[in-house]
Amino acid sequence: MGYHEWKSCIDACLQCAAVCNHCASSCTKEEDVKMMAGCIEMDMQCAAVCYASAQLMSMGSPHAKQLCSICADICEACGNECGKHQTEHCQECARICKECAEECRKMAA
Amino acid sequence: MGYHEWKSCIDACLQCAAVCNHCASSCTKEEDVKMMAGCIEMDMQCAAVCYASAQLMSMGSPHAKQLCSICADICEACGNECGKHQTEHCQECARICKECAEECRKMAA
Amino acid sequence: MGYHEWKSCIDACLQCAAVCNHCASSCTKEEDVKMMAGCIEMDMQCAAVCYASAQLMSMGSPHAKQLCSICADICEACGNECGKHQTEHCQECARICKECAEECRKMAA
Amino acid sequence: MGYHEWKSCIDACLQCAAVCNHCASSCTKEEDVKMMAGCIEMDMQCAAVCYASAQLMSMGSPHAKQLCSICADICEACGNECGKHQTEHCQECARICKECAEECRKMAA
Numbered sequence: 001m002g003y004h005e006w007k008s009c010i011d012a013c014l015q016c017a018a019v020c021n022h023c024a025s026s027c028t029k030e031e032d033v034k035m036m037a038g039c040i041e042m043d044m045q046c047a048a049v050c051y052a053s054a055q056l057m058s059m060g061s062p063h064a065k066q067l068c069s070i071c072a073d074i075c076e077a078c079g080n081e082c083g084k085h086q087t088e089h090c091q092e093c094a095r096i097c098k099e100c101a102e103e104c105r106k107m108a109a
Numbered sequence: 110m111g112y113h114e115w116k117s118c119i120d121a122c123l124q125c126a127a128v129c130n131h132c133a134s135s136c137t138k139e140e141d142v143k144m145m146a147g148c149i150e151m152d153m154q155c156a157a158v159c160y161a162s163a164q165l166m167s168m169g170s171p172h173a174k175q176l177c178s179i180c181a182d183i184c185e186a187c188g189n190e191c192g193k194h195q196t197e198h199c200q201e202c203a204r205i206c207k208e209c210a211e212e213c214r215k216m217a218a
Numbered sequence: 219m220g221y222h223e224w225k226s227c228i229d230a231c232l233q234c235a236a237v238c239n240h241c242a243s244s245c246t247k248e249e250d251v252k253m254m255a256g257c258i259e260m261d262m263q264c265a266a267v268c269y270a271s272a273q274l275m276s277m278g279s280p281h282a283k284q285l286c287s288i289c290a291d292i293c294e295a296c297g298n299e300c301g302k303h304q305t306e307h308c309q310e311c312a313r314i315c316k317e318c319a320e321e322c323r324k325m326a327a
Numbered sequence: 328m329g330y331h332e333w334k335s336c337i338d339a340c341l342q343c344a345a346v347c348n349h350c351a352s353s354c355t356k357e358e359d360v361k362m363m364a365g366c367i368e369m370d371m372q373c374a375a376v377c378y379a380s381a382q383l384m385s386m387g388s389p390h391a392k393q394l395c396s397i398c399a400d401i402c403e404a405c406g407n408e409c410g411k412h413q414t415e416h417c418q419e420c421a422r423i424c425k426e427c428a429e430e431c432r433k434m435a436a
Contacts, residue, residue, distance in 0.1 A: 003131035014123040014163075021167035022112035024262060028255040037246040040258060044242060045388045051160060052379035054123075058130035061372045063401055070393050133371060137364040146355040149367060153351060154279045161270035170263045175288050183281055221349035232341040232381075239385035240330035269378060272341075276348035 002060025009068065009103040013054040016075060016100035020047040023082060023093035030087060038081050039090060046078035050100065057107070065108050072104035111169025118177065118212040122163040125184060125209035129156040132191060132202035139196060147190050148199060155187035159209065166216070174217050181213035220278025227286065227321040231272040234293060234318035238265040241300060241311035248305060256299050257308060264296035268318065275325070283326050290322035329387025336395065336430040340381040343402060343427035347374040350409060350420035357414060365408050366417060373405035377427065384434070392435050399431035 003010065024043035027036035053071040056064040079097030082090040112119065133152035136145035162180040165173040188206030191199040221228065242261035245254035271289040274282040297315030300308040330337065351370035354363035380398040383391040406424030409417040 002134070003127070010127055014127060018112070018119055018123060018163060018167040021164055021262070022169070025111070025168040025259060028259050032252075033255050034251040037251050041243060041246045041386070044239070044262065045383060045386055045390065047164075048379050048382040048386075049390070049394070052375050054127060055130055055156075055375040056372060058127040059134040059368070059372055059375075060131070063372065063376070063397060066397050066400075067376070067394075070390060070397070073393075074390055130371070134368060137368050142361040142364050143359075146360050150277070150352055150355050153348070153371065154274060154277055154281065157270050157273040157277075158281070158285070161266050164266040165263060168259070168263055168266075172263065172267070172288060172292055175291075176267070176285075179281060179284050179288070182284075220352070221345070228345055232345060236330070236337055236341060236381060236385040239382055240387070243329070243386040265382075272345060273348055273374075276345040277352040278349070 003058050006057040006064070006107065009107045010054050010057045012096075012100040012103040013050040013057070013071065016096050017047045017050040017054070019093050019096045020044070020050065020078065023089045026087070026089040036085065036090075039085060039093075042074075042078040042081045043093065046074050046097065049074050053104065068104040069108035072101045072108060075101035075104060112167050115166040115173070115216065118216045119163050119166045121205075121209040121212040122159040122166070122180065125205050126156045126159040126163070128202050128205045129153070129159065129187065132198045135196070135198040145194065145199075148194060148202075151183075151187040151190045152202065155183050155206065158183050162213065177213040178217035181210045181217060184210035184213060221276050224275040224282070224325065227325045228272050228275045230314075230318040230321040231268040231275070231289065234314050235265045235268040235272070237311050237314045238262070238268065238296065241307045244305070244307040254303065254308075257303060257311075260292075260296040260299045261311065264292050264315065267292050271322065286322040287326035290319045290326060293319035293322060330385050333384040333391070333434065336434045337381050337384045339423075339427040339430040340377040340384070340398065343423050344374045344377040344381070346420050346423045347371070347377065347405065350416045353414070353416040363412065363417075366412060366420075369401075369405040369408045370420065373401050373424065376401050380431065395431040396435035399428045399435060402428035402431060 020043040024040045075097045079094045083094035129152040184206045188203045192203035238261040293315045297312045301312035347370040351367045402424045406421045410421035
């Protein structure tokens with residue numbers, strides 16, 4: 001098992017990492033940054049773990065499933081936090097995080 | 110300028126990072142690993158810079174263009190190295206590297 | 219040239235990446251997060267490029283010098299931004315960023 | 328809990344990531360690359376997870392302990408693989424991996 005078999009989860013993780021980086025950066029430019037503080041924090045953690053998960057999967061690592069299990073938890077938490085805000089980047093990020101959490105749950109199963 | 114305007118280059122960089130990780134790992138499993146040594150080395154460097162480029166672009170960084178210029182050089186060098194080998198993962202990696210080099214050149218221009 | 223010759227710059231970049239991640243996260247917990255917005259943004263970009271620079275240097279890449287030149291610029295910009303704030307994590311980050319900028323300038327020379 | 332409390336584990340993970348990148352790259356330059364194939368593979372996976380662990384710890388993430396538990400397993404596996412080879416970079420990497428595994432086990436406890 002490896003890159004081609006796991007491609008939909010790899011793509012979801014890479015997409016999620018990018019959207020989290022975008023959301024965190026966009027949150028710092030919002031009028032009420034304080035309201036976005038939790039979102040920025042979760043985005044940063046989520047981007048870090050999503051990319052590491054994509055790396056292990058791309059390498060066909062036997063540890064990929066374990067990492068995807070943690071990744072699913074973080075994506076879900078990040079999606080919940082982003083989902084509280086009506087800004088476009090937060091709504092987009094919430095949606096992508098939830099899709100990624102689902103892909104990672106399937107990988108980890 | 111940022112995530113949405115730069116999305117095709119971000120996607121190319123993320124795809125390239127994943128395929129390089131896959132190619133490096135696959136190269137270590139080939140019969141003649143020694144022949145693949147240069148490919149593994151380039152894949153590792155290319156994955157590192159592609160991901161950093163995707164990060165800066167996703168964050169809308171004013172330094173993204175500069176980094177994409179280096180990324181284009183590394184993708185081109187990696188694509189040339191991979192292109193020497195007939196294995197499927199090397200051919201796939203060569204193609205993706207060249208597409209990414211082109212996207213990064215456009216970004217850097 | 220590679221890991222052992224470049225070790226002081228590698229260590230500076232890794233330290234800088236970690237301190238930037240810490241500073242960004244700590245900034246989101248400050249009373250006046252809005253004042254910290256620019257600092258969070260710079261921290262995120264700086265961490266990304268510092269880690270990629272450490273990677274290329276550790277791999278002994280011929281592209282390491284080029285990347286360290288960009289890294290020096292980002293570290294300097296991040297250090298200047300962090301230096302505006304009196305919080306302990308910003309002052310610590312400003313100092314580490316400036317040391318890293320100096321190490322990267324030497325590498326790039 | 329966060330950056331300063333977890334600093335010895337963060338430093339161990341960053342050091343381990345750098346040494347793994349160095350070892351993988353050095354392995355590709357050995358006379359008998361085929362013998363090093365497993366080492367290169369483990370180095371790549373170990374570097375990826377060590378850096379993600381350092382990131383989560385630097386951010387003070389509540390998920391850091393979980394990730395350090397996986398990281399300890401991968402560092403141990405990588406250290407065992409590297410320990411089979413007498414080259415200086417493999418012996419150095421084996422030692423750093425084992426120290427990092429120990430730090431990560433303490434974090435995860």
